[in-house]
Amino acid sequence: MYLKNEAKVTDEQQLHTDESFLQNLTAEIEDVLDERRFRHTLSVAHTAACLAMRYEESPYRAYLAGLLHDCAKCLKSKKKLELAKEYGLGINAAEEENPDLLHAKLGSILAKEKYKIDDEEVLSAIRYHTTGKPDMTKLEKIIYIADYIEIHRKPLPLLEKARRAAFADLDEAMQVILESTLNFLGKKGAMIDPITYETYNYYNKDKS
Numbered sequence: 001m002y003l004k005n006e007a008k009v010t011d012e013q014q015l016h017t018d019e020s021f022l023q024n025l026t027a028e029i030e031d032v033l034d035e036r037r038f039r040h041t042l043s044v045a046h047t048a049a050c051l052a053m054r055y056e057e058s059p060y061r062a063y064l065a066g067l068l069h070d071c072a073k074c075l076k077s078k079k080k081l082e083l084a085k086e087y088g089l090g091i092n093a094a095e096e097e098n099p100d101l102l103h104a105k106l107g108s109i110l111a112k113e114k115y116k117i118d119d120e121e122v123l124s125a126i127r128y129h130t131t132g133k134p135d136m137t138k139l140e141k142i143i144y145i146a147d148y149i150e151i152h153r154k155p156l157p158l159l160e161k162a163r164r165a166a167f168a169d170l171d172e173a174m175q176v177i178l179e180s181t182l183n184f185l186g187k188k189g190a191m192i193d194p195i196t197y198e199t200y201n202y203y204n205k206d207k208s
């Protein structure tokens with residue numbers, strides 16, 4: 001039993017009190033995603049919670065961010081562009097070419113406005129889960145990494161290396177994933193968002 005007047009709310013307490021909240025949110029997310037994306041989402045949430053346990057971050061917040069990270073993914077491109085304009089997001093050249101990139105920024109807006117999440121770090125983890133950003137917090141890195149390594153991901157270059165690194169050193173995992181992503185985008189000839197470069201340079205700066 002928890003003491004009623006215990007000053008600090010622990011994760012476990014939050015999980016207990018918010019169980020129906022998480023259940024309802026899961027059902028709402030299932031509604032807006034296709035089956036494959038929902039399966040990926042649950043897997044990211046679980047993987048993020050495991051990484052949080054490993055790195056002494058809150059498994060609850062990691063799960064919540066994982067559950068919401070792709071909530072805008074299944075909107076049509078036209079809708080993504082419309083919403084981005086409605087919310088006054090500047091659209092850069094990479095986003096213009098590939099409006100899917102907007103799902104991260106839009107996801108953080110929907111998490112706040114539609115799903116009523118007010119935890120700024122959770123919102124930021126959602127916002128930066130596709131491009132990353134320099135000097136990310138533990139929670140932001142956990143979501144970025146969980147998104148790449150979860151078990152349903154199609155085999156990607158360096159996936160096994162990223163999975164091993166993820167549970168040993170978050171910054172090393174960032175470096176591996178960014179290297180793989182930039183290689184992949186380079187081969188595809190896709191336009192690279194300046195922030196993806198900045199993130200790559202930041203996490204590769206110590207590499208000889």
Ligand code: DGI
Pocket residue numbers: 040070073094098101104129130131147181185190191192193194196197
């Ligand atoms: O939404 P998910 O598929 O789960 O994963 P995600 O949000 O990390 O998006 C992954 C895709 O985003 C992957 O194909 C790489 C791509 N991406 C990441 N940074 C950039 C990018 N695509 C372009 N065009 N430019 C970028 O800077």
Ligand code: FE
Pocket residue numbers: 069070073103104129130
């Ligand atoms: Fe995504």
Ligand code: FE
Pocket residue numbers: 040044069070147
């Ligand atoms: Fe994802």
